Amino acid sequence: MSNQDELLGEYKEHLLGVFGDPSLVLVSGEGVHVTDANGKRYLDLLAGIAVNALGHAHPAWVRAVSEQAGALAHISNLFTSPGSIHLAEKLLKVTGAPEGSHVFFANSGSEANEAAFKLARRHGRAHPDAQGRPRTRVLALENSFHGRTMGSLSLTAKAAYREPFEPLPAGVTHIPATAEALERQLDDTVSAVIVEPVQGEAGVHGLPEGFLALARRLTQERGALLIVDEVQSGMGRTGAWLAATAQLPRGEFPDAVTFAKGLGGGFPVGAMLTAGPEVSALLGAGQHGTTFGGNPLAMAAGLATVTTLENENLLVNAREVGAHLAQRLREVPGVGEVRQYGLLVGVDLVAENTEDAENAGTSGDPMAQRVVAAAREAGFILNATGPTTLRLAPPLIITAEQADTFVEALPHVLKTVRAR
Numbered sequence: 001m002s003n004q005d006e007l008l009g010e011y012k013e014h015l016l017g018v019f020g021d022p023s024l025v026l027v028s029g030e031g032v033h034v035t036d037a038n039g040k041r042y043l044d045l046l047a048g049i050a051v052n053a054l055g056h057a058h059p060a061w062v063r064a065v066s067e068q069a070g071a072l073a074h075i076s077n078l079f080t081s082p083g084s085i086h087l088a089e090k091l092l093k094v095t096g097a098p099e100g101s102h103v104f105f106a107n108s109g110s111e112a113n114e115a116a117f118k119l120a121r122r123h124g125r126a127h128p129d130a131q132g133r134p135r136t137r138v139l140a141l142e143n144s145f146h147g148r149t150m151g152s153l154s155l156t157a158k159a160a161y162r163e164p165f166e167p168l169p170a171g172v173t174h175i176p177a178t179a180e181a182l183e184r185q186l187d188d189t190v191s192a193v194i195v196e197p198v199q200g201e202a203g204v205h206g207l208p209e210g211f212l213a214l215a216r217r218l219t220q221e222r223g224a225l226l227i228v229d230e231v232q233s234g235m236g237r238t239g240a241w242l243a244a245t246a247q248l249p250r251g252e253f254p255d256a257v258t259f260a261k262g263l264g265g266g267f268p269v270g271a272m273l274t275a276g277p278e279v280s281a282l283l284g285a286g287q288h289g290t291t292f293g294g295n296p297l298a299m300a301a302g303l304a305t306v307t308t309l310e311n312e313n314l315l316v317n318a319r320e321v322g323a324h325l326a327q328r329l330r331e332v333p334g335v336g337e338v339r340q341y342g343l344l345v346g347v348d349l350v351a352e353n354t355e356d357a358e359n360a361g362t363s364g365d366p367m368a369q370r371v372v373a374a375a376r377e378a379g380f381i382l383n384a385t386g387p388t389t390l391r392l393a394p395p396l397i398i399t400a401e402q403a404d405t406f407v408e409a410l411p412h413v414l415k416t417v418r419a420r
């Protein structure tokens with residue numbers, strides 16, 4: 001038995017099964033590559049699900065985190081450190097947040113969204129409906145993913161994630177991303193509308209043209225907050241600091257934005273940005289908190305990530321290599337629609353039979369899972385977001401040549417899957 005198989009056996013014995021059976025035990029990484037416990041090397045086209053923006057063991061990130069670990073790692077929020085102040089300043093600056101905006105640091109995307117949910121509840125109290133009752137409803141979108149904690153789960157659309165844990169915090173209505181649904185549902189009982197500008201977990205789907213701009217206008221007119229979940233799409237992933245910017249009229253900004261995945265470059269860092277003094281005032285002293293949020297080690301990781309993204313011009317790289325990759329993928333036989341936002345890429349596979357097309361996969365793994373497994377054998381890491389959809393979210397440092405090695409291997413990968 002290989003070293004890796006032995007470890008995977010022990011994993012099953014000791015770790016809760018919520019993640020199913022992991023396919024690999026990874027032990028090291030460098031740049032866009034990772035190595036497993038058997039010494040096999042892979043091109044990492046997933047980056048820990050859109051997290052490792054700088055790839056693995058980037059020297060600037062390693063230096064910053066190591067130095068900080070040797071100086072001061074954790075202090076609680078009874079105190080502060082230069083890192084949280086500097087990262088907050090940086091985040092407000094690069095995103096173009098309006099004057100009087102503020103940042104709350106958390107440790108994950110779910111936690112950032114919990115904070116935003118609490119912000120919505122506070123806003124609902126501060127801006128009651130026509131009868132003087134607090135606004136208690138929140139509108140979220142169909143196919144949304146906002147996290148797995150009880151609050152963020154109630155914002156998440158997928159029934160299979162939600163139903164086993166009901167009752168969840170009440171008041172969330174999931175609507176289709178249409179102007180008509182928004183016009184109809186956004187009344188004076190709604191405290192906030194939360195949207196992902198690009199739905200990553202749903203298979204990388206952008207919002208319909210004009211939808212976010214309409215949501216901005218209607219929330220303003222009708223007294224609700226617009227919360228944008230940039231946990232996956234933010235921090236350069238789509239080639240911009242905020243994926244929302246391209247979808248909003250110039251000068252417009254959401255009322256709150258949440259971040260996580262790419263922000264720490266591999267260290268758990270989440271954040272909520274509150275736009276402007278009025279929104280920032282909704283959560284006062286004692287109304288929210290976290291032990292770990294904003295700790296010096298996390299802030300060093302975040303600062304190193306953001307500064308390196310700037311210094312190495314990686315947002316431009318995300319746009320250029322992303323466009324190149326998508327264009328080449330579209331030429332591969334067996335590949336259907338390719339949806340590309342910077343280096344967040346959804347790839348639909350042409351279903352080989354109706355079972356795959358209909359999402360069943362009851363007689364074995366769905367097609368996309370089999371492609372993921374075959375790609376792994378060929379030395380590439382990616383994942384499936386649906387029965388016939390692959391997601392690529394490589395490190396933002398990836399070159400076109402490195403991306404090409406996957407495109408060139410894909411026809412063979414698809415052939416082995418179809419032959420089985």
Ligand SMILES: *Cc1c(COP(=O)(O)O)cnc(C)c1O
Binds near residue numbers: 110145
């Ligand atoms: C991953 C993700 C989350 C949840 O983040 P966690 O760090 O896993 O809690 C929330 N929203 C979006 C859009 C995500 O992609």
